[in-house]
Amino acid sequence: MSVFTSMPVRHYRGVAYWVVTVLVAAELGVGGIWDIVRIPYVRDLVVNLGYPTYFLVLLGVWKILAAVTLLAPRTGLGKEWAYAGAFFVYTGAIVSHVTTGYERGEVTVLLGLTALTIASWALRPPDRRLARLLVHGRS
Numbered sequence: 001m002s003v004f005t006s007m008p009v010r011h012y013r014g015v016a017y018w019v020v021t022v023l024v025a026a027e028l029g030v031g032g033i034w035d036i037v038r039i040p041y042v043r044d045l046v047v048n049l050g051y052p053t054y055f056l057v058l059l060g061v062w063k064i065l066a067a068v069t070l071l072a073p074r075t076g077l078g079k080e081w082a083y084a085g086a087f088f089v090y091t092g093a094i095v096s097h098v099t100t101g102y103e104r105g106e107v108t109v110l111l112g113l114t115a116l117t118i119a120s121w122a123l124r125p126p127d128r129r130l131a132r133l134l135v136h137g138r139s
Helices: 009-037 040-048 054-071 076-100 106-123 130-135
Strands: none
Touching: 009 040, 009 054, 009 106, 040 054, 054 076, 076 106, 076 130
């Protein structure tokens, strides 16, 4: 009997959740810092997509807050907002790249980040889901 057949499926699901969630949170956190600092690559990208550079500070702050919220315990409603915000950031960036034609190669990366965000949301354990938290009186 192998070690893989003796472990419950929920264990694999929990490991998958944390791996995917840490990846999403890391991208949001590092991306948020890059946005706030306005590193040249990010600044040039945003300007070429037609957005003002001050937009980076706004996005950066929200990305960092989302990263922290996704990793923090007992923030059910905050997690829902963080997942929604990440989804809006990534899909909005996809639309921006496709409609402007600028750096279309980024679309593949953004699709991957969108998929990771959806996977993290879908793999959440019961104690990190909003419905369960509301039933038990916590949000």
